[in-house]
Amino acid sequence: MQTHEIRRRFLDHFEKAGHTVVPSASLISEDPTVLFTIAGMAPFKPYFLGQATAPFDRATSVQKCVRTLDIENVGITTRHNTFFQMAGNFSFGDYFKAGAIEHAWELVTGSVEDGNYGFDPERIWVTVYEDDDEAIDLWKQIAGLPEERIQRRDGEDNYWDMGVPGPGGPCSEIYYDRGPEYGAEGGPVADENRYLEIWNLVFMQDVRGELSPKYGNPPVGSLPKKNIDTGLGIERVALLLQGVDNVYETDLLRPIIAEAERLSGVVYGTDHASDVRFRVIADHIRSGTLLIGDGVTPGNEGRGYVLRRLLRRTIRSARMLGVTEDVMPTLTAVVRDQMSEAYPEIRADYSRIERIAAAEEQAFLKTITSGTKLFENTAAQTRSVAGSAISGDAAFALHDTHGFPIDLTLEMASEAGLSVDQAGFTALMQEQKARARADAKSRKGGFGDLSVYRELLDAGATEFTGYTELKSEGVLRGIISDGKRVPTANVGDIVELVLDRTPLYAESGGQESDAGTIFGPNAAAEVLDVQKVSKKLWVHQVRITDGELAEGQKVQAQVDPEWRVGARQAHSGTHLVHAALRQVLGPDALQSGSYNKPGYLRLDFAWTQGLSAATRSEIEEVANLAVRGDLAVAVKYATLPQAREMGALALFGETYDETVRIVEIGGPWSIELCGGTHVEHSSQVGPLSLIGESSIGSGVRRLEAYVGMDAFRRLATERALVAELAGLLKVPTSDVPSRVEQLVERLRVAEKELEKYRGAALLASAGGLVDVAEQVGTVSLVAAQTPDGISGGDLRTLALDVKGRLGGKPGVVALFSVTDGAVSFVIAATQAAIDDGVKAGDVVKSVLPTITGRGGGRPELAQGGGTDPSGVPAALAAVRGALG
Template sequence: MQTHEIRKRFLEHFERNGHTVVPSASLILDDPNLLFVNAGMVQFKPYFLGEAPPPYKRATSIQKCVRTGDIDNVGHTTRHNTFFQMAGNFSFGDYFKEGAIELAWQLVTGSQDDGGYGFDPDRIWVTVYQDDDEAASLWKKIAGLPEERIQRRGMEDNFWSMGVPGPCGPCSEIYYDRGPEYGREGGPVVDEDRYLEIWNLVFMQDERGEGSGKDDFPILGPLPAKNIDTGMGMERVAYLLQGVDNVYETDLVRPVIAKAEELTGRKYGANPEDDVRFRIIADHARSGVMLVGDGVTPGNEARGYVLRRLLRRIVRSARLLGTTEPVLGQFAEVVRDAMGPAYPELVTDFERIERVVTAEENTFLQTLSTGTKIFDTAVAETKQAGRSLLSGDKAFQLHDTYGFPIDLTLEMAGEQGLQVDEEGFRKLMAEQRARAKADAAARKTGHGDRTVYRELLELGGTEFTGYQELASEATVRGLVREGERVRSAGEGEIVEIVLDRSPLYAESGGQESDAGTITSSNAELEVLDVQKVARKLWVHQVRVTSGEIAEGQHVLAQVDPEWRIGARQGHSGTHVVHAALREVLGPSALQSGSYNKPGYLRLDFAWPSGLSAQTRSEIEDVSNLAVRRDLPVRVVYTSLPQAQEMGALALFGETYDETVRVVEIGGPWSRELCGGTHVEHASQIGPIMLLGESSVGSGVRRLEAYVGIEAFRTLARERALVQNIAALLKVPNEELPGRIENLIERLRNAEKELEKLRAGQLLASVGNLVNTAEDVRGISLVAAALPDGVSGNDLRQVATEARNKLGNRCGVVALFSADPAAGKVSFVVATTAAAREAGLAAGKLVPLFAAEVGGRGGGKPDMAQGGGTNPAGVPAAVAALRRELAALVESGSVSTG
């Protein structure tokens, strides 16, 4: 049975049983606890946590998931995958254990002719929580399972929570016995390779408190409503129903391996080491394409770093298999064809996806070249020191800075006859993971902080009136100070206030929150910020400027009208620039992030290279033409599927309700899902002035612009500046470029002449320098500090000339130039031929004194150079060099005779 058929049967089964089919959420939902969506229930967390009322009693979904905690294990086993699909059914206070068990059993063991999966009931085993007699009894009653095929386990295995205070409960897992050829008898408690888990049914019935680990927390009591959360592994079910041994051989994954075989000429299954590389390619190709499809771009932090690592492991694995041609674009095509029927956005957005992965591959190939040079240097230093072990910190540097996986470093080191200090490397990796884990733990506060709002949410969400009016009468539902409910707040206090109605826009969709005031009969409040909680509750952070505000009071909430004018211009301007961008660059130039406030906007988009001045000018022209044409602005409320059929663009990572708001500017020219405030006609945006375009990460560019009065004022200031410069230079405005170019050329020529004069003066002083040479036990030492700010090139020229003037003497020249303002010092060391014959090499002399100036350097025997951060240490450096030269002669290491 093909995976898409397995998917279809799952959704149809639960839809027949009263469940609402909910599309998969993006992999990058805004969740403080998660880097990526890693479970099917994530998009339903607000309902389970009581932060928002569920719009349906029953739901079902096939959620795309990414888990990245064990990337290094991928490929080495057939059990570890980063991308997977989790099929689930959910009940919000509706059916409970009996319903969940019955629905799962029907699908798992129902005949394939009737829409089931047709698993043999006699090969099904289940586990239940150790004291969950109810679940065990239901498995006997509904499925007829004998006692010996119902096994009990503790909290570590069969109790679920989100890791933070909130819902929790026992779970029951369904296993399939693959047969004696896969392991030992005795059920899943004995062997989880033979007995493969395919489905987990979570019975959310309790509330847990603070604690750590899987079993170190108190159970506070039962939930007011019992919920069901289940997760069925699509890939596991697929390889069972397709009669293969693991996910890598299923219909959606094996084609990637087939493409890798085609590109490399090697065969999967012929060599264990090669098989690891084939599996890495297959797993990471799916994960990478799905992440890029959801708007992640390669970078050096957080999600971007994970994606970069996945893509680079593919390239590295392909090269270890023998291919030298670009591969990521070809693997992406295979993933698109395999996954496109379930995720059509991969097909429609493939041009952008391919561009992102190809750009990353090109970047990595350059990085690989640089990293290889660093590796070669490290190997040379290791061998020169007589060691056979490459240091752990060097391996970690190659991994962390240059993206070299440890196994690549191990293989390259082996080719050079070296080993790697893996223990040191693992220690540094463990320290890095510990820091990341501590950072993740520090972020796990998002839901605990919202507990105070749960009872306010039970009263209903805040009604947003800001689309229709700028002032609304409202009632204070609650006041919050430092996470605690308070009855009132007085003058000077900063608190959070929740109203039943509000015209003030809460920050979202890239738009900054509104400025405004909240007043009552005896109090005035300045609105500092407005945020949403659970997408339903407007939380206003305010400063009480006079009087006292209390719960239950009637107030008037008002938006600053000037602020709102600018905010509407900024958000509508963002849509216009986005549409202009796609018109100029093509439909694949999609927004991946934005921010706007009164008079200003910025827009991030995936693009492999910078935009030319002509392209930027064209985008600006298209934007302003749309304003001049006064394109109509229309708002449409519709369902998400209908909006997608209309061609409305959605933001990456956003979650949308059943009913969505579509903002059109010029009809289909700009059509986006958006909850922001907008102008009524494009002409109200005013002028749009692009400030510039820059890079904000690999393959991601950023446009910034002023709109409305801010654009006008900026243009006016620039016009005044141009007029002032023209007046100073006494030329018409249109002649300014030529005159300035002429002045710059004259300035450059003057600087060149000054440079020649300065260099000439330095070279003229060489004779005096050589005359200062002191005898250090037979070595002529010329050591001096040149004037501040002498360039490295000039230092080398003077050192070379001084060395030449020493002639046949055994001589060493050490010259320094400080830059006290910058806290830097540069130095050059040169040796004569006689000095080198005596055993003095410039590169080896540098370490003898470099520490005194807080620096380091190196070079060849005849000349070396370096720099430091302590200009005041130059005298001490000269003294150290003098002392060390004398010691070398005394020890016999250097012979001046």
């Protein structure tokens, strides 16, 4: 049975049983404690936590998930994937244990002809929480399972919670016996390779406190409603129903391996090391492709960093299999073909996905080139101090700072006759992971705090009136201070206010929240921020500036009209720039993020190269022509499928309700899904001036612009600047560029002449230095501190010239210079001195402690620097001591 069919049967089964089919949420998690969606229940978390009331009693979904905590183990084990599909059914106070077991047993063991999976019931085992006698009785009654195929396990295996105070409960896991060829008899407690878990049924009934029942701590209470949360691993079921040994041989991953075989000429199954590389390629390219599809772009932090690692591990694994050509275009195409049936947006957006992946490959190849040079320097420094192992610090810096893979460092070190302090490297990696986990842990718990809004959410959503008015009468439904409901707030208090209706825009879609004021009968409050909770509740953070506000009062909320004018101009201006960008560069130049506030906007878009000055000017002109054209701005509402049929653009990383708001500017010229505030006609945007274009990551560029009065002020400032330059240069303003170019060229020529004279003067001083050479033992020593400000390169040139003037006798040159509080030094030895046993690299070791320095080199030449200029006299003495 093919994976897509397994997925379809799951959803059909539960839809027939009265469940609402919920589409997969984005891989970009809305949970601030995690980067990605890591579980099928993640989109339903607010309902389980009591932050919002579920709009349905029962639901089902197949959720895209990514987990990357143990990314290094991918491919080594044959069951671990970073991307996987978690199928689940959920009950919110509806059915409980009996219903969950009935639904699961029917789908797992029911006949294939009836739309089920058709597993042999005699090979099904289950585990239950150690004291859950009720679940054991239900498995016997509903499934007819014998006692010996039901096993009790402790909380670490069969109790589930979210890792923070909140709901939890015992669970029951379903396993399939793969047969004696896969391991020992005795059920899941004996061997979880032979007995493969396919489904986990969580009976959510408890409230856990600070300490989890997973480790023997009692729950602190019971939930008012008992819920069901289950998770079936689509890939694991596919493994079993397709009769293969591991997930990498299933129908969606094996074709990727086949393409890697074709590219490399290596056959999968030849040896373990190659097989691991094939599996890394298959897993990571699928995860990477789907992450790009959901709007993640490669970068150096957060989600972007994880994506970059996935793509670069793919490329590196292909190189280690002997592939020399680019792999991203062909491998992402295989993922597109395999996954588009379940996720058609991948095919629709493939050109952008492929372009970003290909750009990252080119960037990584450059990293390998530069990293190779850094490695060679590191290896040289290691040898210069007679070392045989590259330090863990150096290996970690290559990996973490420069993106140079540790396996490549190990390989090149071996080729260079060196080893690597792998223990030191591993320790630093563990420290980094520990910091990341600690950071994530420190951010956990925020969901618990949001329960204060539950009653307010249940009372109904906030009505947003700001599309049509700037003042609204409303009722103050709630005051929140330090996470708790309070009845009143007084002058000086900073609190959160929840109104039943408001004209103040809550930050979303890249648009900053409105500024404004909220007035009570005898009070006033300055609005500092406005945010949404669960997309329904507008929460106003305010400072009470006069009087006292109390829950239940009638209030008036007002938007600062000047603020709103600028905000509308900026948001509409963002749409104009996006449309202009697509007109100039083509339809693949899609917005991947934005931010706007009064007078200013920035727009991130998928593109692999910088824009020329001419292209930037063209984009700016197209946008301003749209302003001059006084295009009508229209707002429509439709279902999401209808909006897509109209050609409306949805933005990456945004989630949309079933009914969406569509903003058109000039009809089809610009049509986007958007909840922001906009002008009525494009002319109201006013002038638009691009102020910058830059790279913010592999395959992503950023445009910045001013609009309205801010754009006018910038242009006026530039006009005044040009006029001032024209006055200074005594030329018409039109001639300023050519005149400045002439001056720059004259300055360049003058600097070259100055450099020539300076170099001649520097070399002329060499003779004077030779004249003051002193005899230390058998060696003629030139040791001196040169005038301040001589660069390391010039110091090296001078030292070599002095060395040459010493002729064939034993001689050492040691020169020191101080520039901006830092010391540079060069030590050179003649061949005759080297023959007598004097080596520049050895002399350096005596110098470093005196100036708090670092350095090294070869017998004939060594150099370095230090941070303590006061130690230069001692350094000169140390050189003499090393020769004496």
